[in-house]
Amino acid sequence: MNLYLYQNQFLPKEQVSISPDDRGYYFGDGVYEVFRVYNGNLFEPEGHYRRLEKSAREVRIPLPYSLERLHQYLTELIQANHLQEGTVYMQITRGAAPRAHPFPPTHTEPVLMAFCNEIARPKSTMEQGITAITADDIRWLRCDLKTLNLLANVMAKQHALDQGAGEVILHRNGTITECSASNFMIIKEGELFTHPANNLILHGITREVVLRLARNLDIVYHERTFTIEDLLSAEEAFISGTTVEVTPIISVDGRRIGTGRPGPVTRKLQQAFEQLING
The missing domain is CATH 3.30.470.10 (Aminotransferase class 4, branched-chain amino acid transferase, N-terminal domain)
Known part of the structure; x- marks a missing residue:
């Protein structure tokens, strides 16, 4: 090939x-x-x-x-x-x-x-979940444009890997935006939260699919800002993206998210995503 x-x-x-x-x-x-x-x-x-x-x-x-x-x-x-x-x-x-x-x-x-x-699906990480760290989002203010200027994302991703984590969750003054190469969502009281699709995040295609699946599953979702404190008290968290699909986050900055295992809402969305790609 x-x-x-x-x-x-x-x-x-x-x-x-x-x-x-x-x-x-x-x-x-x-x-x-x-x-x-x-x-x-x-x-x-x-x-x-x-x-x-x-x-x-x-x-x-x-x-x-x-x-x-x-x-x-x-x-x-x-x-x-x-x-x-x-x-x-x-x-x-x-x-x-x-x-x-x-x-x-x-x-x-x-x-x-x-x-x-030729890339295999990330079945292992989707099943087990990954860890993440937080870091300041110091990128430019047009993150909604998918341009070749990715050095800030590259540095953020490497910072996570250097710390033994699978991804970095970016924030601006404590407000979560997205990750180095994926969008980010949390579950609180059974409802889904993700940053609004404005200029501060990339409008992820998998993100769109997840929200569509949430509607189909009658999962209430909110496109609004939330903080690091909201994240750390969440029941579940996951990233979404073209190569990561729907991958659970089980701990952030060494602190367990929920039970420390992929949660039921994340599992529902994974199953719905699986059904979608298999026709």
């Missing part, structure tokens, strides 16, 4: 050549999406395309193809690589131009690149 989509061509990885003048390399000047693939099909593609379109519009990068053509390309990429379970990574940069902060000339062609990863 080594065919990449580069512009409008399918090429072996060794033949993909990105210019050193690409603004994605210089400035992180680009947007991206990571799609889950189950049973050889893109999962929730419409949500990803909607978010991609918004991110590109907000940073003023023209999409090189229509969403319909993009979908056709990604479908062909999956088929060409015989991918059944894993992810598709796609990024679009503003293009190649001499290094300068202002936008390059309008005729500069955006650069599209995508590839497949």
Whole structure:
């Protein structure tokens, strides 16, 4: 499995050549999406395309193809690589131009690149749960845009791993936002709480799915802010994301969440998610 989509061509990885003048390399000047693939099909593609379109519009990068053509390309990429379970990574940069902060000339062609990863589902961590730590959210104020500028997320994730934790829960002055690479939810008195989908968090596609499943299961949910104190007194907590699906958090900063085991509401949502991806 080594065919990449580069512009409008399918090429072996060794033949993909990105210019050193690409603004994605210089400035992180680009947007991206990571799609889950189950049973050889893109999962929730419409949500990803909607978010991609918004991110590109907000940073003023023209999409090189229509969403319909993009979908056709990604479908062909999956088929060409015989991918059944894993992810598709796609990024679009503003293009190649001499290094300068202002936008390059309008005729500069955006650069599209995508590839497949064969990744197993995280069944062990979904079953057992993971630990987490908290840290200050010092990222910029447009976290709703899925751009290539991810150094703050990378540093936060590594900080968690250095502490022996699986994820870091970010907060701004004690108000929980999200995690380094996932959205975050808690359960209090049987009801679900998650940060509003504003500029301070990424509008996760799996987050959308979880809230939809909660509605179907008659689980009351609230998109409103909550604090570290609310988290530490919660009955359950979990993260959601393209690669982590619905993964329980069993302790935070060394303090047990609820019983210290994945809780019943989280289990219900996991089961509903399982039924969804299996058709």
